[in-house]
Amino acid sequence: MLPEPYDLLPTTARQSHTIAAGDVLFRQGARTLGLYVLITGRVHLERVGPNGERLIIHRATSGTSFAEASVFSERYHCDAIVMDAGELVRIDKSAVLAAFANPDFARAYGRHAAQQVQAHRQIMGIVGIRRAEDRVMAxxxxxxxxxxxxxxxxxxxxxxxxxxxxxxxxxxxxxxTNPSRGTYRLA
Known part of the structure; x- marks a missing residue:
């Protein structure tokens, strides 16, 4: 089951794919085909920095979408590299654009985009905290x-x-508290 609003699109607009670590889903400058919903696995969206270093601009995890901006662009603006194997669904760009005529889809897409912006702003605020201990606590x-x-x-x-x-x-x-290895909770 795809998350809202993608569950409102026809099944003909969706292509399921099995992905392996190291797979390249798209490269910066490639013609856009659509956006993606990651069912399981992990994908990094990366750009090359001024000195040739790889900069991770987004980490997509299970249950999240990525490359949404590609719906409004002719070319991808970054590379998508699979970090952990899994499953994803590619959603056809033209189907998403056509679905904006449906007010329910348009509202749900807008709500989804607003939630992503809020989450990004929250993370940016936390990353701006200088002291590591305070940043980790936040x-x-x-x-x-x-x-x-x-x-x-x-x-x-x-x-x-x-x-x-x-x-x-x-x-x-x-x-x-640290009740077990790798598990931390507020006291």
Whole structure:
């Protein structure tokens, strides 16, 4: 089952794909075909920086969509690289554009986009916190520690070492509990 609003599109607009780690879904500059909903797995959207370094601009996880801007563009603006194997659904660009004539789809798409903007702003606010311990605490309060500590660190734009040190300090201060390996909760 696809999340709203994509569940409102005809099944003919959807193509299911099995993906493997290392697969390239699209490259920057390639003609856009549509957007994607990741059922399982993990995909990074990346750009090449001025010195040739890879910059991760988005981490798509199970149950999320990505490349939504491609619906309004002729070319992809980044690369999509599969990090963890899984399943995804590619949704045809023309079907999405045609669906905007349906007010229910248009409202649901707008709501979805607004929620993504809010989530992005929340993460940017947290990433702006200078002290690692405070940033980690803010991330936990926001519910961002929903996977591995390494993934959590990446979302917070911290090294995993700094994140583990901050978690240890928060546990020692009694602000966070560590009931089992890799599990942290507010005290």
């Amino acid at each position: 991330g936990i309060v926001a519910g961002l520690l929903d996977g591995t500590v390494v993934d959590f660190a990446a979302r917070l734009q911290l090294t995993h070492e700094a994140t583990y040190r901050a978690l240890r300090a928060l546990v020692e201060a009694g602000r966070v």
